[in-house]
Amino acid sequence: MQPATADPHDSPGLTVTELLQILDGSGLRLASRHTQRRLPLASPTLFDPWTPPTGPRTGILLGIGLHPSAPASTDAVRDAARQGFGAVVVKALSLSVETLAAVADAEGIALLVTDDEIEWRQLDALITSALTTVAEADTSLSAAPVGDLFALANAIAAMTGGATAIEDLQERVLAYSTLPGQPIDRDRQEGILGRQVPDLPENAEQYASIFRSGGAVRIDGVPPALPRLAVAVRAGSQALGSIWVVDAGGQLDSDAERALERAADIAALHLLRARSAADLARQQRAELLRRLLEGGEDSSLVFGQLGLDQAGPFVVVAFQLEFASDGGDEVRMVRLVDLIALHSAAHQHGAECVAIGDTVYVLFTGTAATFPGGVESMARRLVSRAAALRAIVRAAIGSPVTSVGAISRSRHDADLVLLLLAAEPRSTSTSVASVHDVRSRVTLLELGRVLRDSPRLVSPQARQVLDLDSRSGTDYANTLRTYLDCARDSAQAAARLSVHQNTLRYRLRRATELFGIDLASPDDTLTLWLSLRVAEFD
Numbered sequence: 001m002q003p004a005t006a007d008p009h010d011s012p013g014l015t016v017t018e019l020l021q022i023l024d025g026s027g028l029r030l031a032s033r034h035t036q037r038r039l040p041l042a043s044p045t046l047f048d049p050w051t052p053p054t055g056p057r058t059g060i061l062l063g064i065g066l067h068p069s070a071p072a073s074t075d076a077v078r079d080a081a082r083q084g085f086g087a088v089v090v091k092a093l094s095l096s097v098e099t100l101a102a103v104a105d106a107e108g109i110a111l112l113v114t115d116d117e118i119e120w121r122q123l124d125a126l127i128t129s130a131l132t133t134v135a136e137a138d139t140s141l142s143a144a145p146v147g148d149l150f151a152l153a154n155a156i157a158a159m160t161g162g163a164t165a166i167e168d169l170q171e172r173v174l175a176y177s178t179l180p181g182q183p184i185d186r187d188r189q190e191g192i193l194g195r196q197v198p199d200l201p202e203n204a205e206q207y208a209s210i211f212r213s214g215g216a217v218r219i220d221g222v223p224p225a226l227p228r229l230a231v232a233v234r235a236g237s238q239a240l241g242s243i244w245v246v247d248a249g250g251q252l253d254s255d256a257e258r259a260l261e262r263a264a265d266i267a268a269l270h271l272l273r274a275r276s277a278a279d280l281a282r283q284q285r286a287e288l289l290r291r292l293l294e295g296g297e298d299s300s301l302v303f304g305q306l307g308l309d310q311a312g313p314f315v316v317v318a319f320q321l322e323f324a325s326d327g328g329d330e331v332r333m334v335r336l337v338d339l340i341a342l343h344s345a346a347h348q349h350g351a352e353c354v355a356i357g358d359t360v361y362v363l364f365t366g367t368a369a370t371f372p373g374g375v376e377s378m379a380r381r382l383v384s385r386a387a388a389l390r391a392i393v394r395a396a397i398g399s400p401v402t403s404v405g406a407i408s409r410s411r412h413d414a415d416l417v418l419l420l421l422a423a424e425p426r427s428t429s430t431s432v433a434s435v436h437d438v439r440s441r442v443t444l445l446e447l448g449r450v451l452r453d454s455p456r457l458v459s460p461q462a463r464q465v466l467d468l469d470s471r472s473g474t475d476y477a478n479t480l481r482t483y484l485d486c487a488r489d490s491a492q493a494a495a496r497l498s499v500h501q502n503t504l505r506y507r508l509r510r511a512t513e514l515f516g517i518d519l520a521s522p523d524d525t526l527t528l529w530l531s532l533r534v535a536e537f538d
Contacts, residue, residue: 013038013039013040014038014041015036015037015038015039016087016110016112019039019130022130023127027115027118028123030110030113031097031100031111031112031113032101032104032110034105037086037108038086039086039087039131040059042059044061044089044127045060045085046120047063060088061085061089062120062123063088063090066090068092068096068099069095073100074099074100076088077100077109081107085109087110089113089114089123090111090114091116092116094116097113117284122283130269148270149267149270149271150175150176150177152166152266153177154177154179155263156243156245156259156260156263157177157182159259160245160256160259160260161252162229162245162256163184164176164246165192165243166233166241166267167242167244168241169240169338170335171196171197171203172195172196172197173194173196183226184246185221186224186225187200188246206230210232211232211239211242213231215231215257216230216258216260216261227247228244228245229252230243230244230260231260231261233264233268233271235271235272240271241271245260288306289306289353289354290354290356292306292363292407294408295405295407299407303404308352308365312366312401312403313401314363314369314400314401314402314404314407315363315364315368315372315375315399315410316362316363316364316398316407316410316413317361317375317396318395318398318417319362319394319395320358320396320418321333321358321360321386321391321393322358322392322394333355336360336386336391337360339382339386340362340382343385346378347364347374347375347378348367351363351368361414363407370400372400372436375397376395379395380395380432392431394422394431394432395433396414396418396421397432398412398417416442416445419445420433420445423537444533445537447534451534459524459527459532461517462528462531462535464515465480465511466535468514476510477535479504479507479508479511480508480517481529481532481533483508484528488519490504
């Protein structure tokens with residue numbers, strides 16, 4: 001195959017060296033000597049031995065499945081170079097990659113190696129974010145060295161004419177401008193001194209408006225605070241932080257808005273590099289914890305990789321998140337996960353935390369797991385704090401377990417408690433519960449799953465009752481269930497159903513006639529009640 005006619009060295013884009021500088025600490029490193037090969041600002045291509053690539057062939061090829069010592073890998077590197085790719089990424093798999101590197105050097109292509117434990121999808125997302133951000137960035141601001149946020153803040157302040165602060169998603173002040181003569185207010189002073197934005201009632205709405213917008217937003221200051229011009233910092237669709245510029249005289253015009261929007265693209269490069277190493281390390285631990293919570297034969301091995309004390313006991317706490325439908329969920333989700341991680345670490349140093357869907361799981365070990373009452377108190381404080389983010393959080397505490405292999409059982413119990421909490425009416429529901437508090441209902445919930453998996457165990461009379469109620473709109477199931485709930489006390493059952501006792505007796509008599517129910521048989525009534533009771537959880 002002939003190489004691409006365009007000279008990749010002359011194409012616009014990013015050199016291999018520049019990419020590695022941006023992704024410093026991400027686990028990606030150079031194995032060959034070619035560092036100045038230019039890469040297009042496009043997502044990487046995934047290696048497929050059976051299908052030729054259809055996208056750009058001057059970029060990065062992710063060598064998924066390429067073994068360092070296999071002859072096919074050598075051929076793949078040669079083919080990538082001849083197709084016009086600028087770099088190939090492989091995993092060393094704890095082996096030498098010198099042969100592949102020599103082939104890459106001979107073919108004029110860069111060979112990059114990523115850490116074995118990094119997932120390909122994580123690496124793909126990281127490289128794509130970096131390249132996308134560079135593509136959107138304005139080079140007029142690129143003079144500030146990557147990583148020097150203070151130099152960037154000064155550059156933004158000079159371009160816009162207002163004192164500038166750069167923040168992360170947790171409202172921590174990462175950098176601020178120091179140009180003389182630019183007015184500031186007390187909020188900025190407190191933010192700089194504490195490196196944290198003051199906790200004010202208007203914060204939530206202001207940040208929500210910024211992250212809902214696709215560009216710069218004007219923020220009216222709540223006196224005595226001065227107004228500001230602000231913009232979200234993103235890498236692709238991923239929110240990274242925000243930039244705030246003080247607009248003391250309300251004179252920052254549309255030119256300042258455009259300059260701030262361009263600056264946000266440059267800031268994304270800085271924040272992306274700062275986050276890459278920490279994020280990948282956090283993602284790797286999160287993936288290990290996810291595998292541990294799922295259980296399996298390798299639980300002890302995974303636990304050892306996390307470096308935790310295997311002495312036990314262990315308990316899993318699950319936090320389920322629900323937001324008001326007013327936008328800004330992505331940012332509030334990130335902040336809420338950080339809030340949960342912060343509270344958990346404060347309760348026990350080294351507590352592990354992972355978000356799976358809309359649920360955040362925390363693993364506590366040792367003393368913290370021995371006294372679940374302390375974990376419950378921490379969860380209640382956290383649920384209260386989450387209200388400030390306009391989020392509803394339910395917390396479920398699983399059963400304490402003594403072995404690593406049983407940690408998945410604690411997570412399973414916490415999930416069951418969450419199901420019970422979510423099923424309760426909002427007006428009467430509680431926000432925090434442990435499996436100990438609702439053990440009987442959790443047992444019924446699990447029995448319901450057993451009956452669904454083994455329908456032969458369900459009472460035939462219960463099936464008939466539920467079927468008739470479903471077809472005809474009758475209420476025999478509720479009548480029978482309530483009567484049995486009340487231990488056959490007609491007066492109490494009638495009061496709970498809000499009917500006369502004679503009405504209740506008539507309904508019970510009709511039920512015995514229609515379905516052949518013997519209410520005098522303990523065994524029959526037990527299976528009937530159990531079948532009707534667990535049907536409530538469907």
